[in-house]
Amino acid sequence: NETNGEAAALAMAEIAVGEAAEILASGGTVAFPTETVYGLGADARNTQAVERIFAAKGRPSDNPLIVHIAEMAQLEGLVTEVNETERRLMEAFWPGPLTLVMPAVPGAVSPRVTAGLSTVAVRMPAHDVALRLIAAAGCPVAAPSANRSGRPSPTLARHVGEDLAGAIDGIVDGGPTGVGVESTVVEAGRDGTVTVLRPGGITAEQLARVAAGGVKLDIALQSEGDAQPGSPAPRSPGMKYTHYAPRGVMRIVKGPAPEAVAAHIQAALDEATARGEITGLLAFDEHLPLYHAETIISLGSLDQLETAAHRLYAALRRLDEDGVTFIMAEACPEEGLGSAIMNRLLKAAGHNVTYV
Ligand code: TXA
Ligand code: MG
Numbered sequence: 001n002e003t004n005g006e007a008a009a010l011a012m013a014e015i016a017v018g019e020a021a022e023i024l025a026s027g028g029t030v031a032f033p034t035e036t037v038y039g040l041g042a043d044a045r046n047t048q049a050v051e052r053i054f055a056a057k058g059r060p061s062d063n064p065l066i067v068h069i070a071e072m073a074q075l076e077g078l079v080t081e082v083n084e085t086e087r088r089l090m091e092a093f094w095p096g097p098l099t100l101v102m103p104a105v106p107g108a109v110s111p112r113v114t115a116g117l118s119t120v121a122v123r124m125p126a127h128d129v130a131l132r133l134i135a136a137a138g139c140p141v142a143a144p145s146a147n148r149s150g151r152p153s154p155t156l157a158r159h160v161g162e163d164l165a166g167a168i169d170g171i172v173d174g175g176p177t178g179v180g181v182e183s184t185v186v187e188a189g190r191d192g193t194v195t196v197l198r199p200g201g202i203t204a205e206q207l208a209r210v211a212a213g214g215v216k217l218d219i220a221l222q223s224e225g226d227a228q229p230g231s232p233a234p235r236s237p238g239m240k241y242t243h244y245a246p247r248g249v250m251r252i253v254k255g256p257a258p259e260a261v262a263a264h265i266q267a268a269l270d271e272a273t274a275r276g277e278i279t280g281l282l283a284f285d286e287h288l289p290l291y292h293a294e295t296i297i298s299l300g301s302l303d304q305l306e307t308a309a310h311r312l313y314a315a316l317r318r319l320d321e322d323g324v325t326f327i328m329a330e331a332c333p334e335e336g337l338g339s340a341i342m343n344r345l346l347k348a349a350g351h352n353v354t355y356v
Contacts, residue, residue: 012161013170017129020172021136029053031146031160032133033174034125036097036182036201037153037313038160039068039143040168041133047110050142054112056167059149063237064115065142066099066183067122070134078108078120078140085188085211092210095126097183097201101236113142115237123183129174145182146171152244152313152348155180159317180310181340185236189213196221197236199339201309221343246319248280250327250349255356262290264356265328269293272326280324282315282345284308287330295322299330305337312341316348 015023020030027049029042040056042049044067054061069075072090075082079102082090086100104120114120125131134141145153148163157173184200184207192213196204199221207215218235251268255261269279269291280295284302297315300307319327329345331353332338346353 012157012165014157014173015170017132017136017172020133020170021138023169024049024133024137024141025139028169029056030133030169031154031157031164031171032130032143033127033157033172033177034068034130034143035127035178036125037155037177037180038146038157038171039125039130039141040146040160040164041068041137041141041143043137044109044113044140044142046139047112050110050112052168053142053144056164057144057147057149059144061112062115063144064117064121065113065144066185067109067113067120068130068134068141068143069122069124070131071124074140075122077105078122079103080105083188083190085190085192085194085213088210089186089188089194089207090124093202093206094124095131096124097126097179099123099183099185099198099200101185101187101197109140109142121185127174127178129172133172150245152246152316153182155310155313159314162317176310178310179306180312181337181344184340187235195235199343201337201340203336204339205336244313244316244344244348245350246316246324246327246348248278248319248325248327249352250329251352251354252329252331252345252349253354253356254331257356258287259290260356261330262287264354265330266291268328269326277326278322278324280319280322280327282327282329284330284332293328295319295324299332299341302332305332305341308332308341309337312344 029052031040042053099121101119101121146160154160155177179201182200184202185198187195194207194211194215197218204215253261279293281293334342
């Protein structure tokens with residue numbers, strides 16, 4: 001309900017960085033912008049504070065959190081060692097949308113942050129507000145995306161208000177986030193290999209320029225969608241949950257011929273309209289003239305996938321706001337940022353894909 005959403009967003013305490021840092025230092029929870037999506041932060045060392053994150057989000061407790069730092073000195077005490085590959089990745093991509101899963105110093109952060117794993121996921125965000133906040137708070141900041149679990153990640157302060165008003169202690173409004181999808185989560189081996197546990201803002205192609213031993217996808221990501229009982233569990237626990245799902249039924253159509261894809265999509269939309277559904281479409285600029293539907297959202301040009309990443313989560317929220325009950329979506333090539341975009345789209349659609 002849009003009016004309530006807006007009222008709730010207004011009711012959120014919008015605060016400045018200094019005040020937000022004090023709240024974090026005293027065990028509270030604060031939402032803040034990063035270059036990827038808004039995060040919901042708490043002092044990573046403080047179990048009670050971290051538990052407030054899980055409560056506000058309704059997040060399953062076996063899903064560990066990323067620890068955010070503002071300077072390299074904060075790594076000491078968090079991880080037992082930084083191998084050569086990790087060091088090179090940090091030099092190349094920090095601050096930036098890359099999260100490294102590394103061996104944790106036992107007791108350095110609350111066991112609720114690591115969900116009992118022996119590793120800790122760390123990243124240094126490339127956002128001035130986030131960096132100033134973490135530095136002023138004087139602690140490592142555990143922060144998942146600042147959405148209710150299962151909702152699209154927030155790329156605007158308003159999205160955070162819609163999901164979490166009343167459940168957290170404040171928000172620092174930094175305007176729209178940049179990248180729009182979350183960080184890439186990787187593990188880097190001593191042998192120079194980099195394993196992608198979650199595709200995100202840093203592409204496999206970018207990683208390959210740094211990873212002497214090559215880049216591979218976590219085996220669980222390769223078989224996603226046709227997971228069988230007994231298939232490997234993802235090493236990034238969050239990847240096993242349904243995510244980002246709009247309320248309407250959603251289907252993705254893939255195929256080598258854009259005209260055939262468009263014809264298939266339009267026929268499905270027309271049938272849905274005839275059944276009384278409210279129809280929505282996510283499509284790329286190149287094909288927009290081929291469609292009609294009640295809500296059509298452009299993901300930008302296929303030549304410029306940064307735009308699709310930037311718009312994706314707000315688009316999924318808008319489909320709900322418009323009351324769309326039946327959603328069709330085009331696919332993009334799974335290269336570059338397209339890997340992260342398709343990963344999120346497939347989750348949103350519950351892996352409901354038609355090949356034409
Ligand atoms: O861009 C981002 O990464 C955003 C902003 C706020 O920084 N944060 C974010 O957090 O996306 P979250 O909680 O929504 O996703 C964290 C992911 C989950 O898939 C989680 O399972 C994984 O990182 N993760 C965290 N710690 C891990 C660990 N020790 N081993 C493997 N995966 C881990
Ligand atoms: Mg998330």
